[in-house]
Amino acid sequence: MPPSPPTVVLSPCAACKILRRRCADKCVLAPYFPPTEPYKFTIAHRVFGAANIIKFLQELPETRRADAVSSMVYEANARIRDPVYGCTGAISQLQKQVVELQAQLAKAQAEVATLQCQNANLFALICMEMTQSQDQPMFQQQSPAVDATCFLDETSVVPSWEPLWT
Template sequence: MSGRCAACKNQRRRCPSDCIFSPYFPANDPERFARVHRIYGGSNVGKMLQQIPSYLREQAANSLYFEAQCRIQDPVYGCAGIISKLYEQINSTEIALAHVQTQIACQKLQVPQAKAESNFNVFPAQNSSTAEFQWESQVPWFN
């Protein structure tokens, strides 16, 4: 009796040697099967595992367990709630990235302007009544 898997213990039955549940729901983790059983039902889980190839069953059992945990924690949205939150995070991160890229582009545009402004000197005219300025000939487009 001690060699029963968590599924067979939960369902109070004898665990056959070819039990579909035993590789994926070990006896030392009964909560794992209890959560999956609570959401999907034991017979439905058994049917799902039998319908898929044996090399994919472990991934399927892990997925069922994860989805059951999500559904228990959030009965309304389950995994969809997590996916929605992740999409929101991706969207806000993309917006923040675009904002930073825009700031970088603006900074790059301002650097050449600052260099061009430093290439000429503006002196007030001797006569303060007129607003004349003298430009140095270092500005390439002024000549």
């Protein structure tokens, strides 16, 4: 019995439409280049060529073909934008951006740590001033108009404080 001719699909895939050929029932490209997305095949075809795309997809198991097409389209886009470096240029640029952002993060973290130390030192100085002012008689206080207890009450002051710096 002679092999049956491939059945013709009514709506050809984007690849067959661009290549101006009939889209067979078992077209390798049809599941990955639907007629609604012709730009995907156009970009991949411009960089890799139709024969290479078909050959590459036929060599892969069907479970990995969708990812391969996605990668080819991404690489083709990158090659069109940057013909010399392609995806490598985009990756390099992103890595540079990550390094710059890490440096900015480290600088911000150092500033936060500095401000926290300054805050702790200021609190320690206030506590020290309050304990000294409580030890002095009322007539010997340097500024009787300023009441140090307006910032902290006596229950929150620790009489024996330890400096936070070394």
